[in-house]
Amino acid sequence: MDRDPRTSDLDGPDRLDALLMRAHRRLGTAVTDRLAAQGGPPELRTPDLALDRLLAATHRAVGAAVSRRRSREARAALARRDLAHEARLAERGPLSNRPSPVRVKYRQQALCLAHRYWPADLAEGMRVAVRLVQNLSDLLEDTARTVVDAASVVEQLREHLRELSRMPKPQRSPVTLTGLDYLVAVESALAEPAERLLHDLHRIRQLLDEELAPAVATLEPATPAYQFGVDAIAQDLIDDLTQGCDQADALAKAVAEVERASSDFVGADLSTAKLDGVRLEGILWDDTTQWPREWEDLIRRASLPSGEERGVLIVAAEPSDTVIHAQA
Amino acid sequence: MEDALSTDIDTAVDRADHVETSTVPLPGIELAEALHHEQYPALVRFLLFQGASWVEAQDAAQDAFTQMCAPDLSITHPRAWLRRVAWRSWVSQQVKPEDACAEMPEPETHLRWQTPAHAAELEEEERRVMSLLLQLPAKQRAALAWHLDGFTTEESARAMGTTQAAVRQNLARARAALREGLRLEGRFDDERRAT
Numbered sequence: 207m208d209r210d211p212r213t214s215d216l217d218g219p220d221r222l223d224a225l226l227m228r229a230h231r232r233l234g235t236a237v238t239d240r241l242a243a244q245g246g247p248p249e250l251r252t253p254d255l256a257l258d259r260l261l262a263a264t265h266r267a268v269g270a271a272v273s274r275r276r277s278r279e280a281r282a283a284l285a286r287r288d289l290a291h292e293a294r295l296a297e298r299g300p301l302s303n304r305p306s307p308v309r310v311k312y313r314q315q316a317l318c319l320a321h322r323y324w325p326a327d328l329a330e331g332m333r334v335a336v337r338l339v340q341n342l343s344d345l346l347e348d349t350a351r352t353v354v355d356a357a358s359v360v361e362q363l364r365e366h367l368r369e370l371s372r373m374p375k376p377q378r379s380p381v382t383l384t385g386l387d388y389l390v391a392v393e394s395a396l397a398e399p400a401e402r403l404l405h406d407l408h409r410i411r412q413l414l415d416e417e418l419a420p421a422v423a424t425l426e427p428a429t430p431a432y433q434f435g436v437d438a439i440a441q442d443l444i445d446d447l448t449q450g451c452d453q454a455d456a457l458a459k460a461v462a463e464v465e466r467a468s469s470d471f472v473g474a475d476l477s478t479a480k481l482d483g484v485r486l487e488g489i490l491w492d493d494t495t496q497w498p499r500e501w502e503d504l505i506r507r508a509s510l511p512s513g514e515e516r517g518v519l520i521v522a523a524e525p526s527d528t529v530i531h532a533q534a
Numbered sequence: 535m536e537d538a539l540s541t542d543i544d545t546a547v548d549r550a551d552h553v554e555t556s557t558v559p560l561p562g563i564e565l566a567e568a569l570h571h572e573q574y575p576a577l578v579r580f581l582l583f584q585g586a587s588w589v590e591a592q593d594a595a596q597d598a599f600t601q602m603c604a605p606d607l608s609i610t611h612p613r614a615w616l617r618r619v620a621w622r623s624w625v626s627q628q629v630k631p632e633d634a635c636a637e638m639p640e641p642e643t644h645l646r647w648q649t650p651a652h653a654a655e656l657e658e659e660e661r662r663v664m665s666l667l668l669q670l671p672a673k674q675r676a677a678l679a680w681h682l683d684g685f686t687t688e689e690s691a692r693a694m695g696t697t698q699a700a701v702r703q704n705l706a707r708a709r710a711a712l713r714e715g716l717r718l719e720g721r722f723d724d725e726r727r728a729t
Contacts, residue, residue, distance in 0.1 A: 222713050229660040229667075230583070230682040236656065237579045240588075247574035248596060250566055252603040 301395060301467035306474035308388050313468045314485050316392045320464040323396040328403065329454040331370045335410075336447045338363045343440045346425075356422045356436075364414060371407045392467075395460050403453035410446045418443060471495050472518055489521045562607035566599050569612055574599065576613075576683065577620050583679040585668045586624050594624035614685060614693040621676070666715040670708050677704035 241247055251259065302309075309316075342359045421436045470490050477496040486505065490512055491497075497505055505521060512520040574595055581591035598620035602609070609615045656664065667675060680690035680701075687705070691698045 222709060222716070225659065225663050225716070226678070226682060226712070229656070229663045230579075232656050232660050233582060233664070234575065234579050237575045237582065241575050241578070247571060248592075250570045250603070251596060251600045252563070253600055256597075256600040 299463040301463055304388055306471055306476055307479035309467050310476060310479050310484055312388050315389055316464050316468045319392055319396055320461045323400050324461040329458050332451040332454045335366055336444060339440055339443045346436055360419050360422050367411050392464050399457035399460050403457050406450040406453050413443055486521045490518055492517045559608035559610045562602045562609050565609055565612040566602040570599055573616055577616055580617055580679050580683055581624050584675045590624055590627055594620045597623040614689055618693045666712055670711055674704045674708035677701050678708045681705055
């Protein structure tokens with residue numbers, strides 16, 4: 207305590223002055239010490255220097271603010287996207303797990319295969335067949351109707367089933383050395399349900415040709431159909447056709463998966479894919495999809511919003527390979 | 535440096551007198567170079583006394599010197615000028631953009647440990663003085679700060695843009711409040727003397 211002995215003996219006003227002065231002095235010492243600890247008073251800044259510093263500091267601060275904000279937005283967008291992405295991944299089948307450059311390379315062949323196995327809406331075709339047989343049953347209950355009607359329905363059904371069966375015999379391609387070829391995987395994904403459907407169709411046609419048709423042929427006018435067992439056969443046929451519907455649905459699912467694997471490139475890395483000669487029309491992508499650099503611009507121009515999901519684009523028209531030069 | 539900061543009111547007044555008696559206006563940039571080293575800590579202390587935080591006081595002091603360097607500026611009373619400009623700079627730090635048209639705000643005082651007013655260098659009693667000081671109204675604080683920095687009432691009245699009478703009144707009120715707060719005339723004082 208270096209209190210001045212004079213001051214402690216003094217009364218009110220003088221003591222206050224002494225206290226204030228001491229506080230003033232000590233504060234001065236404290237300030238000087240702290241400034242010295244910081245390396246002395248900062249350099250004198252002329253307005254030019256001050257402006258330079260201010261500009262630099264502002265520039266830095268704005269840069270930091272922008273990048274902070276951007277990363278915050280990106281994080282939020284990423285979180286949103288992750289949800290959508292996970293939902294999408296959950297929908298994808300095993301084929302979609304194949305590398306995207308492979309999927310895009312064999313896209314056309316895979317889609318052709320899908321088309322071969324699904325030339326028309328087979329599931330709808332099976333349902334039409336079921337309705338035909340139901341019509342036949344209704345017809346048979348009405349004894350007043352002519353037998354000719356029943357025969358024509360049978361003929362119609364036979365024709366319809368033949369149409370449906372006009373599917374390629376699954377070409378189990380000679381198992382390749384690896385057996386892991388992408389197209390082999392596509393083909394087997396399609397062929398298994400297709401085989402089962404064909405098998406069912408075959409049985410149904412047998413039933414039709416060997417049991418229902420002869421039975422209908424023996425029908426006599428004005429005799430109840432049940433006496434000939436026709437209605438029971440028709441019911442069997444309906445059961446078989448219903449089972450066939452399930453097989454057709456399974457095939458439809460397989461076809462949809464192949465189409466999805468061939469077209470859904472949302473979030474895929476295609477930067478190393480060879481896109482020459484690949485039909486890109488119908489490919490779904492978004493801004494997380496990485497295209498080869500020389501293709502990106504072309505594809506972006508040829509794409510439209512898919513309307514399926516926010517931010518997902520669809521390649522609408524085949525982008526042209528030839529770029530017309532501005533000076534041409 | 536200790537010399538540059540007033541240690542005694544009498545000598546401080548003397549020095550302020552003979553420093554500020556120069557009636558010849560001098561170019562601001564020359565004055566800034568001459569006074570920077572000596573007056574920078576004094577400016578910081580001046581603002582700390584008025585309740586600025588450590589960082590605010592340094593910013594304002596820096597700003598005052600920068601403004602002093604403005605071309606075509608001549609100053610007759612550089613120390614008073616620096617204090618006035620630094621004070622204004624500190625006050626305008628407190629003005630938020632949205633109330634730019636409002637009246638000059640009462641500067642917010644900072645009873646934080648970042649101010650040396652509360653630093654460990656000060657003794658208990660001095661810290662008490664400082665914290666009482668920071669509770670005074672802004673005008674009384676300002677009057678005291680000018681006074682302690684060695685300016686006459688005339689000089690500080692001119693710098694603050696008021697009358698000498700007002701400065702004297704603020705000083706008197708500040709002293710009365712401090713005396714009251716420190717109980718220099720009451721029981722506390724008696725006890726102290728009894729020990």
